[in-house]
Amino acid sequence: MRTTRTEFSTLASQDHERLSQIVMRKQAALSLRVAVVFLVIVLGLPLVNAYLPELANTPVFGFTASWLFLGVVFFPITWVLSAYFIKQSDRLESECTDWRVLLGKPAETQTAFTANDSTNDLTNDPLNDPTSKDKEIL
Amino acid sequence: MMNPGTIPFLFVLAMIAVTIWLGIRATHASKTASDFFVAGRSVSVFWNASAISGEYLSAASFMGIGGMVMKNGYDALWYPVGYATGYLFLLLFIAGPLRRFGAYTIPDFAEGRFDSPLFRKIAVTFVLVIGLFYTMPQMKGAGLTMMSILGWPYWVGIVVVGMVITFNVALGGMKGITIVQAFQYWAKLFGISVPFFVLASIYGGYPSHLNEIRIAPQETPRLTKDATVKIKGKKDAPVNAMTFPAAGETEILFPEGAFLSAVTPARKPLSGEDKLNLPGMDTNLAFPTGTRLKTQPFTVTQGGIPLLKDGKVVKTALKLEFRDPTTAVISAGSIVPNAPTNKKWIEPFGTLTGKYGYPLLYTYSLIIALVCGTAGLPHILVRFYTNPDGRSAKRTTMLVMVMIGVFYVFTPMWGTLGRSLLPALYANNTTDTAVLKLPMMLENKLLGQILSGITSAGAFAAFMSTFSGLLVSMSGAMAHDIYGRILRPNSSPEARLKAFKVAAILFGAISVGLGVLIESFDINMMVGWAFAIAAASYFPLLLIGAWWRGLTKYGAAIGMLSGGLLSLTAIVISMLIDKKFLSLQVSPIVRTLLEQPAIWGVPLSITVMVIVSKMTASSIPHDVNLKMLRLHAPEEMGVSQDYIAH
Structure with missing residues (x-):
């Protein structure tokens, strides 16, 4: 278990770079995808109001269409988008929990029994580390 | 009572x-720095x-x-x-x-x-x-x-x-x-x-009120009974202003009188349009105690001829800015000042x-x-x-x-x-x-x-x-x-x-x-x-x-x-x-x-x-x-x- 950390801290800088790129790229793509959907809605509505006023002012249940959208329907849309984002984001995270796999190294390292050195721990306080339990299993 | x-x-x-x-x-449970x-x-x-x-x-x-x-x-x-x-x-x-x-x-x-x-x-x-x-x-x-x-x-x-x-x-x-x-x-x-x-x-509910507003686009809210309002003075500008509607009359009583800091037309004259000659436009104006004011819309002119927009005569009304706080009683049936028309309100x-x-x-x-x-x-x-x-x-x-x-x-x-x-x-x-x-x-x-x-x-x-x-x-x-x-x-x-x-x-x-x-x-x-x-x-x-x-x-x-x-x-x-x-x-x-x-x-x-x-x-x-x-x-x-x- 200690091995995992020791070995991580001995990774070269370019490994950090590769790893952070792998981790960030998919998350960034997901965030941007959701943000674009959302921006199209928020920034598109004023354009509809300006250039398609008949559509915007169509009566719907006593509301105008634009009022119903902005004052009521808009909020559930944000819920759906955020629920989608969280689901996808969790899936992405569960795909990259093991950095060795991401770097193309074997998941089970043979060093698991050799090193007991914890002086190079990345965390200042191992007891505070929420992930230490997971590493026990590793 | x-x-x-x-x-x-x-x-x-x-x-x-x-x-x-x-x-x-909650304090009993809050002890460490991290808690704080x-x-x-x-x-x-x-x-x-x-x-x-x-x-x-x-x-x-x-x-x-x-x-x-x-x-x-x-x-x-x-x-x-x-x-x-x-x-x-x-x-x-x-x-x-x-x-x-x-x-x-x-x-x-x-x-x-x-x-x-x-x-x-x-x-x-x-x-x-x-x-x-x-x-x-x-x-x-x-x-x-x-x-x-x-x-x-x-x-x-x-x-x-x-x-x-x-x-x-x-x-x-x-x-x-x-x-x-x-x-x-x-x-x-x-x-x-x-x-x-x-x-x-x-x-009545939300959609029904909105619907009433929507189907009468040219209307502006009217008072159903006399309303007494406290008016703020110049130090609270811009909320010391009372802009009267161009759609109809408003009757207003100042039981304590009022001091105004400005009287202007609600709609700023564009270039080419005639300047309006309003009393007290440049000086401070005082209403004596008990003044009853009836405001009416007036026509915007250009070279003395009424200005038309979309075939309709353009109208505006007074905008009063108060210097000192006072009280006003607006009469029932009047169009309320400062309110936009229904169309302006409900549309983007x-x-x-x-x-x-x-x-x-x-x-x-x-x-x-x-x-x-x-x-x-x-x-x-x-x-x-x-x-x-x-x-x-x-x-x-x-x-x-x-x-x-x-x-x-x-x-x-x-x-x-x-x-x-x-x-x-x-x-x-x-x-x-x-x-x-x-x-x-x-x-x-x-x-x-x-x-x-x-x-x-x-x-x-x-x-x-x-x-x-x-x-x-x-x-x-x-x-x-x-x-x-x-x-x-x-x-x-x-x-x-x-x-x-x-x-x-x-x-x-x-x-x-x-x-x-x-x-x-x-x-x-x-x-x-x-x-x-x-x-x-x-x-x-x-x-x-x-x-x-x-x-x-x-x-x-x-x-x-x-x-x-x-x-x-x-x-x-x-x-x-x-x-x-x-x-x-x-x-x-x-x-x-x-x-x-x-x-x-x-x-x-x-x-x-x-x-x-x-x-x-x-x-x-x-x-x-x-x-x-x-x-x-x-x-x-x-x-x-x-x-x-x-």
């Missing part, structure tokens, strides 16, 4: 008592979401949005939408990384990300500045509510809220206020929904975004300010650290969006009802009080007072919960960043905890003092200031800092300062023009950009960050990739750490 404010006052008192009681109860700064990072998703929502829904949300919808109609719907959208952006780009980075405060992030203690000092200054700007309107709301319920002096409500919350924060810190804020969210939701349902069951690009003639520009800038501003408010951000991990930070944000979304659906309902039932509030620009005043008009006085008590208690919950959060974030910045990191880096956790308490009392006192001083400032204006600064400083810092490894401390600091300070300058100039301290002739497009600076402020801040970072690329921290991993790698990977291990 019992004072009509007694029952509402009892409700407010009960809200205050519960707040203190919950605060004391981040509630021990052990708050469950549901309670944390309730607490964040409670903290977020401030005076501006509880009273302000309803009032703005009543005043400006459709355009004001962008406010709740922007607040909610800001949260989505937090979720997409900031919430997870920030929590994983494991810092207590934004200044921690600033220092940890850039290895620069100087940056901590800049960031901490912004926490305090934004915090105080956002505190002032909460305080003013508290003072006004007490005034409007019981007729107590303005400062009483401020001192009460200030003392109660300072007590809670100093005693229990973040953990002490979490349960209180969570409770206050539910109190606010109850306060905005239940009284509305009762009113709607008697006077009305009196708010359309006021300078560039409605689309105004709308976009407003949206950017609200979205980016929300994502950069320090007292909201500090809340993410109370989550156990990045994953629960995301879940919390999701739940917060549901909670605030449900709340915000109700706010325009109050504005709509106010327009239909209480148009007198337009006359003296007090649409902000619609939420408190509407229940009072019920035939059943007892029920009316109880409902008004519920909304008043909800309003108090709003001031108190938001102020709690602000006080914790400011005290935390003081104790943790200034005392613990800058002044006494070797101080013990106990000493920092003591510093937190001292800072809470200090900032509590400063907030009360400021609140009393700013009686004549407009609530929405002050919230606007806080948002403008946050949008162009913290939001770019967090967004770019979390996602671009090339950002350097110089780029971040200079970008943040230039964006934040220039936006602030613009908005202050705009306010000075409004208040007539500054008689600057600027083009409408510049005027729009001064009042709503986000559309240039945010891109400016980001551009400066990128350019300066490129120029100072050598100062990118050598372990920037490791920092990026800490921000973005799932906890299971085992690279995240608590930046501060207490």
Whole structure:
């Protein structure tokens, strides 16, 4: 278990770079995808109001269409988008929990029994580390 | 007979008592420094979401949005939408990384990300500045509510809220206020929904009132009975103005007389049109006691010939600006002053975004300010650290969006009802009080007072919960960043905890003092200031800092300062023009950009960050990739750490 950390801290800088790129790229793509959907809605509505006023002012249940959208329907849309984002984001995270796999190294390292050195721990306080339990299993 | 404010006052008192009681109860569980700064990072998703929502829904949300919808109609719907959208952006780009980075405060992030203690000092200054700007309107709301319920002096409500919350924060810190804020969210939701349902069951619901407004586009609200209104003086400009409608007559009596500072046509004459010859246009005008004024629309002429637009004669009416406070009685049947026509109100690009003639520009800038501003408010951000991990930070944000979304659906309902039932509030620009005043008009006085008590208690919950959060974030910045990191880096956790308490009392006192001083400032204006600064400083810092490894401390600091300070300058100039301290002739497009600076402020801040970072690329921290991993790698990977291990 200690091995995992020791070995991580001995990774070269370019490994950090590769790893952070792998981790960030998919998350960034997901965030941007959701943000674009959302921006199209928020920034598109004023354009509809300006250039398609008949559509915007169509009566719907006593509301105008634009009022119903902005004052009521808009909020559930944000819920759906955020629920989608969280689901996808969790899936992405569960795909990259093991950095060795991401770097193309074997998941089970043979060093698991050799090193007991914890002086190079990345965390200042191992007891505070929420992930230490997971590493026990590793 | 019992004072009509007694029952509402009892409700407010009960809200205050519960707040203190919950605060004391929570205090027993609050012992360590971590409890004080981040509630021990052990708050469950549901309670944390309730607490964040409670903290977020401030005076501006509880009273302000309803009032703005009543005043400006459709355009004001962008406010709740922007607040909610800001949260989505937090979720997409900031919430997870920030929590994983494991810092207590934004200044921690600033220092940890850039290895620069100087940056901590800049960031901490912004926490305090934004915090105080956002505190002032909460305080003013508290003072006004007490005034409007019981007729107590303005400062009483401020001192009460200030003392109660300072007590809670100093005693229990973040953990002490979490349960209180969570409770206050539910109190606010109850306060905005239940009284509305009762009113709607008697006077008709939201869609039916909107429908009546929609089918009569040329109408403007009329008074059904005489309305007595208190008018403000010049020191409260621009709310001392009374603009009469171009659609019909208004009869108005001044039992105490009135002094005017200006009489102008409501519609500014365009070039080529004839100047109107109005009495007292350049001099001060006085109405003797008991003056009865009947205003009528008049025709706009060009070279003596009536001006036509779309085949119709263009008309306008008087705009009076009062020098001194006075009272006016507007007669039944009159069209109420200051109210836009139904068409202008219910359709987009009305009196708010359309006021300078560039409605689309105004709308976009407003949206950017609200979205980016929300994502950069320090007292909201500090809340993410109370989550156990990045994953629960995301879940919390999701739940917060549901909670605030449900709340915000109700706010325009109050504005709509106010327009239909209480148009007198337009006359003296007090649409902000619609939420408190509407229940009072019920035939059943007892029920009316109880409902008004519920909304008043909800309003108090709003001031108190938001102020709690602000006080914790400011005290935390003081104790943790200034005392613990800058002044006494070797101080013990106990000493920092003591510093937190001292800072809470200090900032509590400063907030009360400021609140009393700013009686004549407009609530929405002050919230606007806080948002403008946050949008162009913290939001770019967090967004770019979390996602671009090339950002350097110089780029971040200079970008943040230039964006934040220039936006602030613009908005202050705009306010000075409004208040007539500054008689600057600027083009409408510049005027729009001064009042709503986000559309240039945010891109400016980001551009400066990128350019300066490129120029100072050598100062990118050598372990920037490791920092990026800490921000973005799932906890299971085992690279995240608590930046501060207490």
